[in-house]
Amino acid sequence: MVSKVDESRLLKRARAWEEEALLQIYDLYRPGLFRYAYRLLGQEEEAEECVAEVFARFLFALRRGQGPQRHLRAYLYRMVHNWVRDRFREHPVSPLEDVERTLLKDPVGSTTEEEAVRRWQAERLRQALRRLPPRQAKVLSLRFLQGFTFEEIAETVGTSVGAVKALQHRGLENLRRLLKEEDL
Amino acid sequence: MTRREEPWMELDEELARYFQALATEEPEVDFRRLREAREHYRAMVRALRPRGRVFWTFWKERFALMQPFFRRAFALVLVLAFIFTGSVVVVRASERALPGSPLYTIKLWQENLLLMRARSPGVRAQLHQRFAQRRIHELRDLLASGRQQESLVLLENLLYHVNALAQMAQGEPGTPPANLTADIQMLASVVGPQHQQALLETVNALYEGKRFVGVLEQRQGTVWTIDGTQVLLTPDTLVQGVPRAGDVVEVVGHSLKDGRWQAQWIRVAARAEARAPLEISIVGEVQRQGQFWRIDGHEFLLRDPALVDWLTPGTLVEVHLQWDTREETWKAVKVEPKTSYKGQVREIYGYVEALEPHRVQVNGAWWDLAPEAEIEGALQVGAYIELEVWQDAQGQWRVLEVEVENEKEEKHESGDDDEVDDGKDNLSHEETSFEENRHLSSQREDVTLEEPDYSPLEKGFVEDLSEDRDQDAEDHEE
Structure with missing residues (x-):
């Protein structure tokens, strides 16, 4: 975790287009972003594509003098979440496809029963998150998958901490309801 | 593991299991693809590098990363360097400034600073001289552009430098009048005659x-x-x-x-x-009026008193006049007899036969002595004399000079004077004079002189000095 002071200096150096600073940002945030994208997407290739495109957009934004002014981490995670949202909006994935992808990824007999249950639960939660309202899904993902604090989530979502807590509450209720549905 | 690393633990058991399943799902790491992705990102960073802003952004970023103490020190150095560079540029630019320009104050300030810093008298003298030269050039420019009022301050500064130079040269404080005179002489010579009047007015304004x-x-x-x-x-x-x-x-x-x-x-x-002398020449009769001479309406002064020895009123002369710019009058620099039928200079030799207060008889003829006639030697009856006569415009013959030749006998006895060298002794001089006298007689018949005083010329010893006479003599011999 990078402190806010260090992140601010790093961002200034990145705006000055210091190659070292830009690579440092990549090395610092790329693993977390990749994991986050993977957990939302369920595919390494798509997660890599997502992260690569997020960093490309980040460079273009810096070159135009735009991009994040302070919260670099929140900015990058927001871009990942938006990319995933857009990805599923443009190419909706049916539950059957998800099962197929899960089976292809984990052939029968290669894993234990406990591992299979875990994967099944993970896939059900991934699908349930896709069906949640975007802001609720974003709050729950950042909170329980990436371990963001309410303040960090508020910076990423662009709202207050109280609103984040409210979104979390409503999102968890909706999530419980979705997970109980048979046809999820 | 902290609570932050396992956030789902705050959820109920069912939800916690779901989130734990997804949160612990780790992607497989392909290091080769990871390295490729990083290289791709680095290439993109280099390709998208903004051009032109690198220098400023680099130093701006470096500046931002400095420690506060070094940042202040660096800023101070930058400011001092900027001030120094700017000062040098401004001082250089002000060297050509003229009064009225904002840079001119800086120019004077810089000069005063240099003078204050100069310890050696030699250096101070050089500086005063250089600054005085500057003022002179500026003064020229100002006077040429008609900005006379502004030249007042400039002239004051110039006199300050000149006085300082004079004091250093004399080793003691110079008296203002002496210095001022030197200044005026110097300034009048450098600004040129076209600006002299403006300069004088400026000086007068200083010492009103x-x-x-x-x-x-x-x-x-x-x-x-x-x-x-x-x-x-x-x-x-x-x-x-x-x-x-x-x-x-x-x-x-x-x-x-x-x-x-x-x-x-x-x-x-x-x-x-100094002006180029203006000269004219006039021909006319001489009319004397007081200390001035008037010829054909031109009034003039004779520069050399010796010129008037033979000049008498009424004579026909050619006068070369020169305009005197200081006296603002014409002055005669050269007077030549204008030879004509009634204006000839002749010399007559002979013994004084009779003498009266205002006339003398030579060779049987009476000659009037003009009041201005100059008599050299003791004029007495029996003396051998040389008469220089002049015929004025009215045809009157006047005696200008009488020279008593006491040495005649000595010359005759020694026989080594010029006349002997010419092949004529003093005895034959009389015969020669008779021939010339006859020539004059024939000439006088031509002009039909009415005055009876001229008849003795036929018997006198007359020598005509004019070229006409020589030509006539040659014709007569033929």
């Missing part, structure tokens, strides 16, 4: 009521006219030099209530501008 400088127009006894102002000279007034009309003179004194000045001393500051 105490001294002034102007052109001497006229000298009439103790009242001189300088630039239209009457200046009174008292017995105590010290006049240095010989001021002449046209000269630039400096007057120290005080102004009187009636507008005139009383001078304590007057000194020539600059001589009148």
